[in-house]
Amino acid sequence: MRRPDRHHAAPLRVLVVDPALGEQALPELIALEGLGMKPTVNLRRVNDASLRARIEADWETVDFDGFAEEELARQLEHCGRGFDALKCRAGIPLTRKVLERATAGGLERRLVLVGRAAAGTDTIDLVAAQRLGVSVRTTAGVNAGAVAELTVSLMLDALRDVARRDRNLRAGAWSSAVEGLPASSLDGARVGLVGSGAIARRTAELVRVFGAEVWVFGSLRFTAERAADWPGRRVETLTELLTGCDVVSVHVPATAETEGLIGARELRLMRPCSVLINTARASVVREAALDRALRDPGAGPARAAVDVFENEGAVFSSPLADNPYCTLSPHVAGMTAGAMRAASDRLLEEFGRFVGEYP
Template identity: 80%
Template sequence: MSATHGHPAPCRVLVVDPALGEQALTELTALSALGLVPTVNLRRVTDPALRARIEADWDTVDFDGFSEEELTRRLEDEGRGYQAFKCHAGIPLTRNVLERATAGGLRRRLVLVGRAAAGSDTFDHAAAQRLGVAIRMAPGANAAAVAELTVSLMLDALRGIARRDRDLRGGSWSAAVEGLPASSLDGARVGLVGSGAVARRTAELVRAFGAEVWVFGSPRFTRERAADWPGRRVQTLADVLAGCDVVSVHVPASVETEGLIGAEELRLMRPGSVLINTARASVVREEALDRALRDPASGPSRAAVDVFESEGARFSSVLADNPYCTLSPHVAGTTRVAMRTASHRLIEEFARFVNETGLVARASR
């Protein structure tokens, strides 16, 4: 739509991946109510009926949002541009994408981007700040869901649930009962690397199983903050790795956490211990974990991983053929409740931004 007398240029938002199921309609309606006119990418909308309903009410496109070049072209939209952008997956908002989406020749300049998730490590925050693009997220929205899967993976690693299922389906009762009696969370010491919302919820859940909890948190995790936690604050990462039966990672991807747990750190872990990573792949080195699991004298004996360096259609990992590691396809936060909550919270963040900046009013002038 062009800006003509009586028809102001709309404030456009590119929705790279809408919320799941019927929640997509609620989300798009809420964006429209804010004065943000959605263009919806249908690439990951697989339900034909839902696609048809979206196409009936909003402009649509179909492209690979994980392709940096395709994403950039869509944001430029032949010079029309967008003021806002929404996703819930790990879409690559790199410096190049942001620079081209804010270029002076565009009719609309990108000023607001949001991800309906807790993290935004695929966004270039430094470039966004330099270019005046606000980033909004939904921290804590999926904490309960991630904690649930974390504990599920702990139980699988300790009890061998998936392995025993495979053995029974293969017709071998004797193989299925190997390694009994199994370990359990009851009486175990669980160490949490991280002190955010997911770690807090995980601590609450494993305590209910009878586990003792140790926590190595960020510098913000002071004695005062730790006082009401269901666990003991410890001083160093080495304390957690060497002192716990199960170690679970809950830190964001950052310069500080990249390679936080490598070969040297894994060697500190107890024989027979378990490592769980539902945080970010960059925190635990896949190659180092693979080698440690294959060496009975080095580090953990079992692991479970939900995050990988290469994901999606291009998935590959050295852990894929490791018999001591359970793999999960980065789905810890993907529950209906978590995604609905994340969508609601991001819409609230968008509404706050629109109201505080007058974005829609400016666009209509």
Template identity: 70%
Template sequence: MTGPHCLPRRLLVVDPAPGEQALAELNAFAALGLEPVVNLRRVADAALRARIEASWETVDFDGFREPELAAHLEAEGHGYDALKCRAGIPLTRTVLERATHPGLRHRLVLAGRAAAGSDTFDRAAATRLGVAIRTTPGANAAAVAELTVALVLDALRGVSRRAAALREGSWGAAVEDLPTGSLAGARVGLVGSGAIARRVAGLTRAFDAEVWVCGSPRFTPERAVGWPGRRVESLAELLAGCDVVSVHVPATAETVGLIGAAELRLMRPGSVLVNTSRASVVREEALHHALLDPNRGPWRAAVDVFDTEGPRFSSLLAGNPHCTVSPHAAGMTRAAMREASQRLLGEFASFFGRPEEGPPATDPEGRSRQSS
């Protein structure tokens, strides 16, 4: 019999915390009574791989491939009680059904992701099969907000394309479109009203920008009180009225295709659009074509999320001269990933019965700070 109150519990770590944080994380999981089995596919550092192999059982598989993920969760009949990941792995209905099969010695009861989103998880299937889902919303808010502002500035000031022109020896191309716009005096529109949007609002206000916000139906006038920005009623009003539009909503059925060709046509000539949320929210093809027509929609864009990511990456925007592209890196700072790891450990501690005590604090070598 397996479950939250039975020991020992098996944990499949699909991708551990990055770098030295991995060792502290694995030791903390062990302190919760879990037996980690660590997937080394995304651990590039040979020395770190060797240190993990010396202490933990390891596997090596592509966690983004559904059949491989399902097979390793089954583990030839052994199964797992819990799963931990960082990336958006395909935790589909089929994978969940195989991971909770009654014939397994250990059936999956908890899946945790050290990130805010879970749009690649089938939550309905998880609920039906008794698998709890835990994520870490807000852990990377500061990191995403930082890159968002960096991308806004790059789109406005042309930092990356001017650097590329200079490396090619073309001073003339490097000084095209000068003088540029700036955040100072600009009106910045935020699509979304969560933790990341609020951080972006605060940062852009520091540049003397005016901030407009269009949130979900939950973002009522009462909730907008004290926000560092003006609440607007509709997306259309925000798109038509702002110099910069930055997107900060989750991937849900309601937000798929939220900004397409018609919405882009509402944007001001010379305006900028930044998307660090999810690719499904802003239609890539529509944005690509809008950027090629200077009289319709945004003048520049910066995008950190794409329909096809990873080794098979492809996007029309990668070849668009009016778009800055970034490899889904907005939340990938050491501080943000450490925070996400620690928050997820707290979620595991609560689920498996240690809400008061939690995992012991550890240094990067995995030693308890209380004993050092």
């Protein structure tokens, strides 16, 4: 593949903590060079041996755990050389301490740009970044369709008991597989969305196709005027939504205001036989509280499906792991080929704008 000419006299050093998945990695790295950047690529999450070899042949590489705070800080210092920019996909721990070490005065290069090919910034200390002069760019909204698609899939699984029936059939237990019929359905159900962003809106559009009624409890910005063109009814309180809906789906970011938004008290408000879906952030719905509620017929929803956890990756653990009433998904809602390509493209556009303004 022919690389475009670099237009920056002194290439900005960029640490690519995790490149785009699969074959998307190569055009992404070439595009970074085209923007006047010199990538150093972390191979820790590149599993394909052929792809690793191709990256190693053309770019400087490292191999470290990007989720380990000390390792990340040490790589950003890079023996005093430092980096101008960092690119990632995952929620790596860009804490105050990491950012301070990456912008220390003794480094040849100090960090000025962080880009994440995803929407969330909950693992980035934005206050510290602003204080230290580090610009943070994300790709909010580009994966809305992908996340909404999995959200609806999980709703259907919870309502129709797909995963349980599959397990029973594989075990040769036909009679167990057909228990719980007739099943519930999105047709005629009332779906409550906690959140009013792009993902919630796309989810609303999809479930309406199935014949569901939609209620929405949004942020303070979700006024009656803004809700007027929504495919759903705006409700004033979370309590109204929880008590009035058959399916509740969470679509809010992890912030101080949303931490523990749905705990034991809120779960008890939900209808008997209702379903809870969380494809947002683990901090919004307390895992332990959800686990207890699902095991107690009188304490909340009958079924749940969860795509986000407090402890993910190699250290995955959750009280929901052995809960028979919950379907688990390994934080993959936005990981479709189309969504990830769009996120990479959007982030490259953000980097391009930054480089165009950089002295």
